[in-house]
Amino acid sequence: MLNRASILRVVSKLLIPPIMVFALYVQFHGDFGPGGGFQAGVIFAAAFILYALIFGVDNARKVAPAWLTRTLLASGLLLYTGVGVVAMMLGGDFLDYSMLATDQKSAQHLGITLIELGVGTTVSGAMITIFLIFDGRLRAEKDD
C-alpha cells in the first residue's frame, strides 16, 4: 500500500519542510502582519499530520510520542500564563508586556512574541494530540 503511493511519499517529503518553515514564518511574523500563533500552530500540525498520513501513525508516534505532544500542549499554556505571571511579578498587571523590558517598544514586541509562541505551541500540540488520539486511543494510553 505504502509502496504504491510513492508519488505521495516523494511529494510530501518535499513539502513537509517548507510547510514547517512557513508555519514558523507565520508564527514570527504575527506581531506586525497577518499571522500569529493560532494559524502557525495549525499549519505546523498540518505538516505533521501529513507525515502521519503518508508514513503511518506508528512512525509518527516515534517522532512525537504521547508524552511529547502532551508536554507541548501543556508548555504552550504554561508559557502563555507564565509571561502574564512574570509581568505581574515585575509589578505590572497580568499580561502587561511593558514590564518585560526597559524599552517600551521592544517590551511589547517581546511580550507578544512569547505569547504567540505559547499559543502556537499549544495549538499545534493540541491538533497533533487530537489526530493521534483518534487514530489509536488505546495505544496512546498504554505506551508510557
Place this chain on the structure above:
Amino acid sequence: METFYGLFNYWIVIVLMMMGFYMVIAQHNLIKKIIGLNVFQVSVFVFYISMSKIKGGTAPILTDGIEIYSNPLPHVLILTAIVVGVATTALGLALTVRIKDAFDTIEDDEIAILEKEDQERERGTIS
C-alpha cells in the same frame, strides 16, 4: 426587495443557522449531529465577520493612504470562537468514539433503547 438584497449576509446566516439547528435536532447519527452543530456555529462566525465589514474598507493593516478599514475586533473574537468550536468538535467526536465502543452504535435512537435496557437491568438486579 431592498431588505432582501441589502441584508443578504443575514439571510445567509439565518439559513445556515437553521440548517445546522435542524441537523442537530433531526439527525439520529451522533456524528451528523456534530456536523450540524458545526454548521450552526459557522453561521455565527459568518455573522460576526460580515458584521465587521465596511463598504470599501480594506484589511485592518495600518499603511499610508488607507483610511477605511474593516473592524478587526470581531475577527479576533471569531478566532477565539473558532478555537472553542474546534475544541468542542474534537471533544464531541472523542465522545462519539467512546460511545461507539460502549454501545456499539452511534445512532441516537438505538442508544436510547440500549439505555432503557440498562435502566431495566438496574431495576431488575436490585428488586
Place this chain on the structure above:
Amino acid sequence: MSTQLPALQVVLPLLMAPIALIIRNPRFVWMLTLIVTWTTLAISLSLLMQVLDSGTITYRIGGWAAPWGIEYVLDKVGAFVLVIVSAIGSLVMTYARRSVEQEIPAERIYLFYTMFLLCLTGLLGITITGDVFNLFVFLEISSLSSYVMISLGRDRRALTAAYRYLIMGTIGATFYIIGVGLMYMMTGTLNMADLATLMPAIADTRVIQAALAFLTVGICLKLALFPLHLWLPNAYTYAPSMVTAFLAATATKVAVYILIRIIFTVFGGVNVFEILGLQNILMTLAIFAMFAASTIAIYQDNAKRMFAYSSIAQVGYIILGLSFASETGMAAGIIHLFNHAIMKCTIFLGLGCVALRMGGVSIRDMYGLGTRMPWTMAAIVVGGLSLIGIPMTVGFVSKWYLVRAALEADMWPVAVLIVLSSLLAIIYVWRIVEAAYLKPAPENAEPVSEVPLSMLLPLWVMALASIYFGLDATNTLTIALDAADILLNGGLQ
C-alpha cells in the same frame, strides 16, 4: 501584591492545569489541586473583604483601559459568588481523593484533576470578568472541561449524558454569542459597564430585543431552567460523585450569575422586564420548574437522579426570586444561590460516600444505612431538611425571603405556591429517610463501615455550614441585600 489578586484568582488554576497534565502522578496532582483550591479560597475571601471595605474592584488585563481592553470587575455580587465557588471547590477537593480513586480508572485520574482545574478557572473567570465576550470564553472553558469530567463516570450512560450536555451546552453558548454579537453591532463595545451606559438609548430597537432573547435563552439552557433542563438529570446521575457535587453546587449557580449580570448589569438601565414580558415568562417557568421537577423527583429510584431533579426545582426558586425584580426578591435569589449550593453539595457529597461503600445510590442501596453509616446519612438528612426549608437550616432563610418577596409584590398566590412546592420536597426527602432508617438492611448485606475521615470531614463541614448559615444568616443576608441594592440601583460602578 493585593492589587494583583483578581488576576491571580483566575490565573493560578490556569497555570497549574498544564503542570498537572505534565506530572500525571495521581497523588501529586491531587495535592497540587488541593493547594490550588485552598489558595483560591483564600484569595477570594480577601477579595470579598476588599470589596466589602472599599467597594467595587476593577483590574485591567494587560494594562489596557476599559472599553478596549478586557477588564475584570468585582462587586459584591461577584465577590460573593467567587467565595461560593472557591469554597465549594476546596471542600470538594479535600473530599475527592478516595472517591476519585474508586470511581475513575487510575490512568485517567490526572486528566480528571486537570479538567477540574480548568473548570475552576472557567467558573472563577466568569464571575470576575467585566467583558461579555471574555465571559463566553470562560463559559466554554468551564463547559468543555465539565463535559470531560462527566464522561469520566463509570456507567456507559455517562458518555451519552456528556454528549447530550455538549450539544445542548454548545447551542446555549452559541445563542449567547449571537446575543453578544447583536449587542456589539448596535453599540460597538463588549465591556459590561460601557454596554450598560449605551443600552438605554437603543433599548427599543428590535436588534437589542432579539439580543436579549438570544442571551436569555442561551443562559437558561446553561442553568437548566425548566423546560431547557433535559441535559441535567443524566449528566448529574452518571457523572462521578464528586463531579456531581461540584457541578451541582457551582456550575448552575454561575450560570444564574451570568443571567443576573446580563439582565441587571448590562441591561441595568433598561426595564428589561417590560420588554418581551420577560418577567412573566421567567416567573411562570420558574413556578413550573418548582412543581414539575419536584414531582418528577418523587418518582425516581436513583437518589442522584432524584436530587438532580430537585436541583432543577431549586433553580426555579432562584429564578423566581430574581423575577420579582424587587430588592427582597433579588436578595432571596442571591441568598438561595448560596444556600442551595451548600445544601446540594452536602447531599451529593453524602451520596458520594454511599456510592463509595455501597457501589450505587439507588434507594434500595440505602436500606438500613441509617445505622450502618450513621454520620453519612445524618448529613444527607440535614441537607434534605434544608431542601424542605425546616428552620435552623439554610433552606428556611431562602424560603423566608422568597415568601416575603412574593407578599411584598402582592402576589400571595405565588407565596402559596412556594410553600406548596416545598411540601413536595418533604415527600422525596422522606423516601430517603424511610429507606435509611425504617427499612431493615438486606439480609445478605455485607458489613459496611463508615467512610474515611477525609471524606466525612468535608461532608460535615458542609452539613454544619447549612445549619450555621441557617441560624446566623445576618452576614450572608447583609451581603445579599447589598448586592441586590447594587444590582437594582447601581449597575456596575
Place this chain on the structure above:
Amino acid sequence: MSPETTIQAALLTPVIGAVLISLCGRWTNLRETVTLVTAVILFSLVISLYPLVLEGGRPSLVVGEMLPNLSIAFTVEPLGMLFACIASFLWIVNSLYSIGYMRGNNEKNQTRFYVCFAIALASSVAIAFAGNMMTLFIFYEALTISTYPLVTHAGTEKAKRGGRVYLGILLSTSIGLLFLAIVWTWMIAGTLDFTPGGILEGKASNTIIGILLALYMFGIGKAALMPFHRWLPAAMVAPTPVSALLHAVAVVKAGVFTVVKVIIYIFGVDFLSVTIDPDWLLYISGFTILAASIIALRSDNLKRRLAYSTISQLSYVIMAAAILAPLSVLGAALHIAVHAFGKITLFFAAGSIYTASHKTEVSQLDGIGRRMPWTMGAFAIGALSMIGVPPTAGFISKWYILHGAFDSGQMLAVGIIIVSSLLNASYFLPIVHAAFFKKEIESPNHDDHGEAPFTVVIALTVTATITILLFFFPGIFIDLARQLI
C-alpha cells in the same frame, strides 16, 4: 445564677443530656441515670425562675440575630413558665416510667429513644420560653422532627405509615400555613416579638386579620383542630411513654400553648374582640370537641380512645381562648396544665396495662382492676379529671372556662362544655366500671399477671396524686395564669 444564665442553662441542659446519653448508650444503667439526672436538673432550673416570674419579672435572653432585625430570643412570661414547669416536671415522671416500660417490653434502640426524648424536651422548653414568634416556630419544627423517630420507633410498616401521617400533617400545616402567617405578620407589623396586647393593632384591615387568624389556627397543626387532627391517632403506634409525652405534654401542649400565645401576644385579646370576634373559631373548636368525643366513644382501642379524648380536650383550650373573656383565657391556661396531668396518668395506665397483660382493647379490660388496683385507681382519677368531677383538677379549669363563657354570654360554648362532659363520662366511666365491677373474662394467655413494674406504678401514682392535689392547691398555677389577664 442570674436569670439569663438560668434560661441558658435550662435550654442547654437537655441538649447536653442528649449528648451524654448517646455517649453512655452501652451502659444502660448509667444512661438511664443520666436521663433522670438531666430531667431533675432541668426541672430545678425551670422552677428556680418561678418566684421571679410570679413577682412580675420577665427575664429574657437574646441569643443573636438570625435574620436582619429578627433575633432568636427568649423571654420567660407566665404562660411559658406554666408550660415549662409542666413539661420539665413530667419529663422526670415520664423518664421513670419509660425505664420500667422500655425494659419491661424489651424495646430496641433504647438509646435513640432517650436521646430523641431529651431533644424533644429541649425543644419544648425552648418553645415555652420563646420570646418571639420566629424562635417559637424554629423550635416548633424542631419538636416535630425530633419526635418523628419516637413515633416510628417500632420500625414496622404500621409505624412507618403512622410516621408519614404524623410528619405529613404537622409539617405541611406548619410550612404551608403557619410559616406563611408568620412572614405575613412580620411584614405587617415589622416585629414578631410577643408583646402584651398584641402587635397587629391598627396595622391591617379586618379581613387580613381574619385571614391571619385562620392561618395561625389551622397552621398550628399540633393543636389538632379538625380537620388537621389525624396525626394524633396515627401517632399512637409509638411506645406508650412517647404517646404520653406527645399527647399529654410536649407536642399537643406546644400546640395549644402556641394558640394561646398567638391570641394573647400577637393579636391581643382586646383587639380581637373589638375587631373580628372570631365566632367561627368557637364553632370549629366546639365541633372538634363533640366530634372527637363521639369518635372516642366508638373506638375500642384504649390508646385510640385516649387520643380522640385528647383532641377534644385540646379544643377546650382553643375554645376557651376564642371566647376572649379574661376568665376563660385564665381557664385556657389552667387547662393546659390540668389536662397534662390527667391525660398523662391515663396514658401511663394504658401503658401499664399493656406491659403487664399485653391488652390494648377496652373490651378486654373486664375485671382488671382487681389485678392492677394501683393502675386502675390512677386511671379512675385521671378519668374523673377529664370529666371535670371534683375533687380532681379538671374541675378547676372547666369552672373558669364556664365562668368566662357565662360572663361573655357565649351560651353555645356553655352548652358544648356540658354536652361534652357528659360524653366524656360516657366513654371513660364504663372502663372504670368494667375494670372494678365486671368479672374477668377467662383467657388462657394472660392469666397470671399482677401490677406493672415498680417504676411504672410509681410514675402513675405520682401523676394521679398531683391531679388530686391540684384541686386543693391550684394556686401555684392560678397565680401565674392570673398575670395573663
